[in-house]
Amino acid sequence: MTDVDFLCCRCGKSEPRLEAPPIPGPGGREIADKICANCWQEWTQAEVMVINELRLNFMDPKSLETLQRHMREFLLLDGPAAQSP
Ligand SMILES: [Zn+2]
Numbered sequence: 001m002t003d004v005d006f007l008c009c010r011c012g013k014s015e016p017r018l019e020a021p022p023i024p025g026p027g028g029r030e031i032a033d034k035i036c037a038n039c040w041q042e043w044t045q046a047e048v049m050v051i052n053e054l055r056l057n058f059m060d061p062k063s064l065e066t067l068q069r070h071m072r073e074f075l076l077l078d079g080p081a082a083q084s085p
Contacts, residue, residue: 031077046074047070054066
């Protein structure tokens with residue numbers, strides 16, 4: 001199913017979208033709205049490397065925050081020049 005009006009905010013192409021939010025919460029909906037299934041697939045591979053590289057521990061809320069930040073950066077959810085306040 002291809003939605004011609006949809007342009008992925010990461011690759012800028014009209015790729016097939018995710019069928020459902022890939023993670024729970026409003027962040028997941030945002031990803032499903034903006035990111036194509038291809039780019040999400042790329043992130044799931046990059047995610048493993050980020051987790052290994054930074055030795056993230058999911059019991060630690062700080063680790064989850066760090067992973068989220070990497071995810072938003074990777075998917076360009078905040079735009080290329082976005083800075084956190
Ligand atoms: Zn994309």
